[in-house]
Amino acid sequence: MERSRRSTRMSTPSTQKAPAAHFRSADERSLDELLELQRAAFLRDGIPDAATRIDRINRLSALLLDNAEEIAEALDADFGTRPRDLSIATDVAGCMIDLAHQRKHVAQWMRTEKVAKSMAVAGFSQRIRHDPLGVVGIMGPWNFPLQLTVVPAGSAFAAGNRVMMRPSSVTARTTAVLAKHAPDYFSLEEFAVLTGAHGSGSDFAKLKVDHMFFTGSPGVGASVATEAGRNLVPVTLELGGKNPVVIDIDADIEDAAKRLADARMVNSGQVCLCPDYAFVPEAHLQRFTDLIVARWRQNYPSILHNEQFTSTVNEKNYTRIVDLIDDAVSLGATKRQVVPPGEKLPDADARKIPPTVLTGVKAGMKIEEDEVFGPVLTLYPYRDLSEAVDHINGHGHPLTIYWFGPDNERYEALQRSTRSGSVNGNDFALNLLSAELPFGGVGGSGMGSYHGKFGFATFSHARAVTHSRMPISFGQLMSAPFTSMDSRSTNLQLSMWKWITRRATRKNR
Numbered sequence: 118m119e120r121s122r123r124s125t126r127m128s129t130p131s132t133q134k135a136p137a138a139h140f141r142s143a144d145e146r147s148l149d150e151l152l153e154l155q156r157a158a159f160l161r162d163g164i165p166d167a168a169t170r171i172d173r174i175n176r177l178s179a180l181l182l183d184n185a186e187e188i189a190e191a192l193d194a195d196f197g198t199r200p201r202d203l204s205i206a207t208d209v210a211g212c213m214i215d216l217a218h219q220r221k222h223v224a225q226w227m228r229t230e231k232v233a234k235s236m237a238v239a240g241f242s243q244r245i246r247h248d249p250l251g252v253v254g255i256m257g258p259w260n261f262p263l264q265l266t267v268v269p270a271g272s273a274f275a276a277g278n279r280v281m282m283r284p285s286s287v288t289a290r291t292t293a294v295l296a297k298h299a300p301d302y303f304s305l306e307e308f309a310v311l312t313g314a315h316g317s318g319s320d321f322a323k324l325k326v327d328h329m330f331f332t333g334s335p336g337v338g339a340s341v342a343t344e345a346g347r348n349l350v351p352v353t354l355e356l357g358g359k360n361p362v363v364i365d366i367d368a369d370i371e372d373a374a375k376r377l378a379d380a381r382m383v384n385s386g387q388v389c390l391c392p393d394y395a396f397v398p399e400a401h402l403q404r405f406t407d408l409i410v411a412r413w414r415q416n417y418p419s420i421l422h423n424e425q426f427t428s429t430v431n432e433k434n435y436t437r438i439v440d441l442i443d444d445a446v447s448l449g450a451t452k453r454q455v456v457p458p459g460e461k462l463p464d465a466d467a468r469k470i471p472p473t474v475l476t477g478v479k480a481g482m483k484i485e486e487d488e489v490f491g492p493v494l495t496l497y498p499y500r501d502l503s504e505a506v507d508h509i510n511g512h513g514h515p516l517t518i519y520w521f522g523p524d525n526e527r528y529e530a531l532q533r534s535t536r537s538g539s540v541n542g543n544d545f546a547l548n549l550l551s552a553e554l555p556f557g558g559v560g561g562s563g564m565g566s567y568h569g570k571f572g573f574a575t576f577s578h579a580r581a582v583t584h585s586r587m588p589i590s591f592g593q594l595m596s597a598p599f600t601s602m603d604s605r606s607t608n609l610q611l612s613m614w615k616w617i618t619r620r621a622t623r624k625n626r
Contacts, residue, residue: 249277272572365522
């Protein structure tokens with residue numbers, strides 16, 4: 118096999134190209150042809166060993182690292198304005214934590230596990246294989262178009278699968294860069310990056326892959342699940358939701374305000390983990406609002422021509438966010454915006470919306486129900502933690518809940534009384550910093566999880582394998598004719614389990 122000149126710059130010496138005959142653009146084949154190509158290769162080659170899986174993870178890493186600058190330029194063009202440092206940190210370097218973890222542990226995770234070893238003495242062995250599913254389909258969103266597709270792809274490779282990836286059409290330039298360079302690292306039999314040439318996301322969701330992985334909005338996620346369900350394709354859905362924040366009465370108000378202000382403005386709020394609204398102790402609401410606004414003024418002395426301020430990704434989302442603000446204000450909410458001197462914001466041409474705080478938001482306002490996904494933060498006063506808990510539980514389960522304050526009984530009470538994909542204390546998206554933690558939602562914010570071993574498990578099948586050397590046959594014991602000895606044995610089992618259950622019940626009282 119010919120060694121890849123491009124991939125060897127950033128990958129291990131064992132990283133190699135596939136045969137040149139396989140290096141064709143994915144655009145030259147239909148969705149069904151690509152699926153058949155990958156499925157046939159999976160069946161032909163069998164379950165890959167650890168070295169092959171690690172090599173694929175290395176090549177996936179190299180695909181991003183070798184082309185990082187071009188990727189950052191494409192993301193800037195797709196958004197209108199997006200800081201290079203943000204793009205490199207999230208969509209390139211941000212993928213490496215999990216890819217490195219997969220690389221390090223895959224050989225251990227894929228080993229067959231022996232269970233119930235004591236039964237082997239009687240001639241009955243049990244073990245669990247962790248087998249790949251086959252071909253995995255991955256659909257990604259536009260806000261972090263590479264991180265949210267490449268990381269699950271790495272998990273799928275670790276589990277031994279082939280991957281068909283369909284990034285968002287909204288960030289078409291970024292997808293084009295990935296599709297252009299992917300053949301320098303992968304055969305289409307291993308990894309295919311699909312563009313708008315292959316139709317809509319709905320077309321992709323109809324594929325009879327072995328697992329469909331989707332990250333995006335709840336509405337589209339429901340459609341993907343429906344399409345996949347028609348083919349009995351299992352799905353993992355990583356969705357969004359209105360992420361709440363609770364500021365504890367013992368929190369450092371100044372520090373909490375600064376951290377919350379910064380967290381709300383990551384990617385101009387276009388992050389599924391961004392805080393959406395916050396409950397602030399009633400006595401501190403005015404001061405907290407002032408501190409949020411002051412932090413934004415400090416961070417953004419200019420906005421309109423500031424290349425460090427990420428634009429809203431397209432006109433549709435820009436209009437939606439502005440309408441949410443206007444609707445709330447028209448129904449009685451109070452708006453405070455950070456508009457630098459001499460600038461007129463929001464600006465439709467630049468698609469820039471000033472950082473905005475809303476107070477006085479009430480039921481009936483659209484922003485009460487809709488995920489903002491933009492630079493807008495709603496603040497509510499509260500006197501007792503139960504008020505915040507009741508509000509959170511009155512809405513869909515969020516992807517995460519934020520807490521600012523000590524790790525105290527109230528923090529525990531918040532965890533016990535609510536449901537969410539995760540809970541983060543005193544900082545933004547801490548659950549992303551470790552590959553040892555699962556990432557996923559619950560209810561309306563998603564189903565299933567990935568990252569680290571959880572991603573490996575998502576794209577694997579835990580396959581039970583048994584073998585008997587026992588002198589008796591369970592089939593014979595469970596089929597006619599049944600004898601009086603069989604009845605005595607059955608009655609003995611029934612009596613034994615009644616005694617065990619009564620004993621356990623008394624012990625639990």
